[in-house]
Amino acid sequence: IPWDDSHHPEFSMTDGVPDGRFIFINGNNTPRVAKIDLKEFETAEIIEIPNSAGNHASPFVTENTEYIVASTRFSLPIPQNDVPISSYKENFKGTISFIKLDPKTEKMNLEFQIIVPGFNYDLAHAGKGPSHDWAFFTSYNSEQANSLLEINASKNDKDFVAAVNWKLAEKYLKEGKAKTYDAEYDRNYVDNKTQVKVLDPKDCPGMMYYLPTPKSPHGVDVDPTGEYIVAGGKLATVIPVHSFTKMMKAIEDKQFDGEIAGIPILKYDAVVAGEVKDPGLGPLHTEFDGNG
Numbered sequence: 001i002p003w004d005d006s007h008h009p010e011f012s013m014t015d016g017v018p019d020g021r022f023i024f025i026n027g028n029n030t031p032r033v034a035k036i037d038l039k040e041f042e043t044a045e046i047i048e049i050p051n052s053a054g055n056h057a058s059p060f061v062t063e064n065t066e067y068i069v070a071s072t073r074f075s076l077p078i079p080q081n082d083v084p085i086s087s088y089k090e091n092f093k094g095t096i097s098f099i100k101l102d103p104k105t106e107k108m109n110l111e112f113q114i115i116v117p118g119f120n121y122d123l124a125h126a127g128k129g130p131s132h133d134w135a136f137f138t139s140y141n142s143e144q145a146n147s148l149l150e151i152n153a154s155k156n157d158k159d160f161v162a163a164v165n166w167k168l169a170e171k172y173l174k175e176g177k178a179k180t181y182d183a184e185y186d187r188n189y190v191d192n193k194t195q196v197k198v199l200d201p202k203d204c205p206g207m208m209y210y211l212p213t214p215k216s217p218h219g220v221d222v223d224p225t226g227e228y229i230v231a232g233g234k235l236a237t238v239i240p241v242h243s244f245t246k247m248m249k250a251i252e253d254k255q256f257d258g259e260i261a262g263i264p265i266l267k268y269d270a271v272v273a274g275e276v277k278d279p280g281l282g283p284l285h286t287e288f289d290g291n292g
Contacts, residue, residue: 005029007056008123012065012101016128016224022106024059024068031055033068033099035108047108050183050196051078051095059099062126062135067166068099068108069126071137075118075144079181088146092118095198096137098166108187112173112197114164114208117261118144120153121162123219123285129226131244133167136229138217139210153216154235158268160210161220161231163247172204173197202262209251210260211242212268219285228273232283239276239283247271 004027011018022044023036031052037044049055049070058070075092077083083091093115100111119139127134140159145152172178178197185193201208211229214236221230229242249255250270257265 004032008059010059010061010068013061014064016063019065022065024061026055026058026070028054028056028073031058031070031072033059033070033108045108045188047099047110047187048185049097049099049110050185050193051076051080051113051181051198052097057121057123057137058097060124060126060135062166063128063132065101067111067135068101069096069124069135069137069166070099071096071116071121071124073120073122075120078115079183085146088118089144092144092146094118094121094139096121096162096164098169107189110185110193110196112169112178112199114169114199114201116162116201116208117142117263119160122217125220125222127222127226127244128224131222131226131229133165134244135164135166136220136222137162137164138213138220138231140216140218140234156215158212158214159217159233160265161213161217161229161242162263163209163211163229165207168207169199169204172199172207177203200262206251208263209247210263210265211247211271212257212265213240213242214238219287221286221288223288224291230286230288232286234282236283237278237281239279239286241273241276242271243273246273 012022035045052072053076054073056073059068096114120141122138124137141153183196216234217231219232255270
């Protein structure tokens with residue numbers, strides 16, 4: 001990648017373990033995702049991501065590298081349009097992108113996007129084992145502020161971890177639930193893309209839920225068993241540990257605390273397994289070691 005602002009290199013994985021085939025890395029500014037072939041230590045492929053403003057929250061792979069996932073840090077008008085910033089809450093949206101890695105050709109393709117409320121989205125991790133079908137994304141600025149962000153985007157005591165059932169998203173995609181959006185983007189093949197498939201949670205029940213998470217979370221990890229979803233709040237004094245088992249039970253029992261844009265908000269006490277007290281102010285990112 002000749003120029004960009006790159007973050008978060010991520011190995012390809014098999015059964016949730018790095019397999020040494022590829023490293024994926026993001027271009028934050030452009031926005032793009034690159035695939036580096038570790039047999040040759042050269043960039044083999046680059047794909048641009050449409051409907052994205054600040055590709056910071058990428059790339060993160062699912063348990064067997066079915067997808068490389070990316071979400072937009074900042075929201076934007078979708079479809080692209082000239083609208084006043086004062087209409088942010090009405091007209092600005094985010095996207096979560098699922099880039100499929102073909103198991104035979106090993107080429108990347110932007111399979112689909114999910115349109116989401118205009119929060120700021122940050123680091124993600126995919127589930128493992130029992131949570132294999134899910135991916136978890138941090139989000140902050142649930143106030144949807146667009147000015148004086150240090151003040152206006154820090155008012156709510158809790159923001160969210162977004163839980164996405166990507167297997168169910170695949171099902172909805174096959175059923176034709178996605179809308180086709182005009183969106184030009186390129187990759188290093190002579191096949192300029194002009195459209196992208198976009199799923200809306202309002203049309204896809206059960207695909208996505210919000211887990212309340214204190215405060216301004218910027219990173220989330222899943223432990224090696226696939227049971228615990230641990231987020232780091234930049235402005236929090238605790239590290240919340242969500243339980244996948246409790247999350248599924250809360251969904252089954254409809255333990256909801258409202259919804260946003262068709263996305264149910266699960267009750268905090270229904271999903272949290274516990275809190276790590278006094279980790280220091282602002283545990284920005286959380287990562288498990290090899291032993292969980």
